[in-house]
Amino acid sequence: MKRLLAISAAAGLALLTACTAGTENSAPSIAPSATSHDPVTIEFWHGFSADNELKAFDDTLAGFKQKFPWITVKATKAVQDDQILQSVRGGNPPDVALSFTTDSVAQFCKAGIFQDLNPYLKASNIDPAALFPKVIAEYTQYQGKRCVMPMLADAYGLYYNKKLMKGNEPPKTLSELADLTKKLTVKDAQGNIKVAGFVPTSQMYENAPIHTGVMVGAKWTNPDGTSAIGSDPQWKTLMTWQKDLVDWFGYDKLEKFRKSFGDEWSADNPFNKGKVAMAIDGEWRNAMLASDAPDVDYGTAPMPVADDQAQRYGAGFITGTIIGIPRGAKHPEAAWELVKYLTTDTGALVGLANAIRNVPSTLPALQSPDLKKDANFQTFLDIFANPNSTTQPAHINAVFNQQTLQEAQIQWESGRAKDLDALLADVDKKINDKLKLTAGG
Known part of the structure; x- marks a missing residue:
């Protein structure tokens, strides 16, 4: 695990x-x-x-x-x-x-x-x-x-609750995931989320960019070890998609809902409780569902991919x-x-x-x-x-690089950062400055 x-x-x-x-x-x-x-x-x-x-x-x-x-x-x-x-x-x-x-x-x-x-x-x-x-x-x-x-x-894929899916097939593209998320989400009269079709924020359990980047085929580094995040347009594609869906929920409403969840590794995981219809997770969740929520009727599928990358469907991190x-x-x-x-x-x-x-x-x-x-x-x-599945090759600053990008994603999806190009350029600068300090790794 x-x-x-x-x-x-x-x-x-x-x-x-x-x-x-x-x-x-x-x-x-x-x-x-x-x-x-x-x-x-x-x-x-x-x-x-x-x-x-x-x-x-x-x-x-x-x-x-x-x-x-x-x-x-x-x-x-x-x-x-x-x-x-x-x-x-x-x-x-x-x-x-x-x-x-x-x-x-x-x-x-x-x-x-x-x-x-x-x-x-x-x-x-x-x-x-x-x-x-x-x-x-x-x-x-x-x-x-x-x-x-x-x-x-x-390996990371998509879990889906068959009852909450209401007969819909698991999505294969990001557009399908967004449309289905909206269709399956249940809100009360005040707009508070009761059931989310999918929680798009990068702060949701396994939604860290190290796992979701594969959905758009995004690169972390150039051959020389420097950051490719600002120059690879796929990161912008992913983060724009996430932000649009976060805005549909309302960031504050989504955060209120997310913060009501139990511990990821406990029986109180929201997928176990029927609060989330679809979730990104690893293969170990199968054993945890069998142990903690045996009555949940669920299925698994690969993560959706960018709409123009249909040939990569089936890949994962x-x-x-x-x-x-x-x-x-x-x-x-x-x-x-x-x-x-x-x-x-x-x-x-x-x-x-x-x-x-x-x-x-x-x-x-x-x-x-x-x-x-x-x-x-x-x-x-x-x-x-799957030959399109990827990992993050060993890098001297792997933890720092991930943390830097995720912090930027939180600024972006929360609305605190307004210029995505400038934000990603700043991520590159921080990563490359760190790389210089470690003598190129």
């Missing part, structure tokens, strides 16, 4: 980068393997916390224990990136750490926060190019260094969980066995994918007959395989 924790860790990453400049981690020249069967206990930190997720991990770690009975895994749940960073800085990291965000991969690799895994992969005769879909390679390495491995993948061995891990040999098991063992990946409904990240796991493929989950497997 993708949870956006990168922004909270951004300051810690920057500080750690400054503290470790010029102290690149030395990876072993020959990756060790756990040939010694002396009993060892390793620490594994991860961010999962929901009951179904924890049970899935317990079952998976039990399978690891059967295969490696001399390795005991002490797992710690609900760990965020800043805790991992602090542990590395303090010289007391876990042996294995998992992160929900790919936004920090460039920093993780550049600062040596996680060890380079290329020697381990070579010693284990693992060819990442043959094992993982190409899109995954873009967010698990930086400047030739693969310091993390993909464990599971996330791809990201995922990443896992690696922090610098200073006490038991790197045993740690690698766990990382390898969780990222390359087909049975383990399929078991986790079936339990928490994430997309398995290896080609053999995707093709496994044991992978559960009901219609609502198949949507996300198809999105994952």
Whole structure:
């Protein structure tokens, strides 16, 4: 499950980068393997916390224990990136750490926060190019260094409540989404929103520009790493569309409605409660709906695309969980066995994918007959395989770039900014100025 924790860790990453400049981690020249069967206990930190997720991990770690009975895994749940960073800085990291965000991969690799895994992969005769879909390679390495491995993948699509849709098919274009949103929205006599067809604001849960940009095929950066946001007309297309729909609702009315929602990760999610007919979300929502709102009759579809890009329908944003061995891990040999098991063992990946409904990240796991493929989950497997689906390649300022654009979007949709061209030009300036400070990443 993708949870956006990168922004909270951004300051810690920057500080750690400054503290470790010029102290690149030395990876072993020959990756060790756990040939010694002396009993060892390793620490594994991860961010999962929901009951179904924890049970899935317990079952998976039990399978690891059967295969490696001399390795005991002490797992710690609900760990965020800043805790991992602090542990590395303090010289007391876990042996294995998992992160929900790919936004920090460039920093993780550049600062040596996680060890380079290329020697381990070579010693284990693992060819990442043959094992993982190409899109995954873009967010698990930086400047030739693969310091993390993909464990599971996330794909983003459109969820729709069949009852609230009133027989309408899911929209395929932005115009169709806007028209259907207006048709399905229910307001009271004072204009307050009771049910929204769709909430267009970028502040709505998974509507961040990193996810919605794919609907218009928008680019984040130029080949040299500088910002393409101001020069790519697709960002203007997306933000104009969002603003028009926000204005139809009334920004204040929409914000009042949005702020009445429960926590995204709880049973009080408004989609669960029938307050929203359509919502952008990741594949994990299937498992959460089964657990928290089993009576909701829903369907899934790809996100709509720009009206002049019909050929791109079926694409989505791809990201995922990443896992690696922090610098200073006490038991790197045993740690690698766990990382390898969780990222390359087909049975383990399929078991986790079936339990928490994430997309398995290896080609053999995707093709496994044991992978559960009901219609609502198949949507996300198809999105994952779509050649037009995109990710954000590792960038030294990935978190800053996203935050800068989203802040601009909020200014625009709220009406505080009046000139969109000037606003996006300012986004470019801020991003490029930051890039200069980081020496081009």
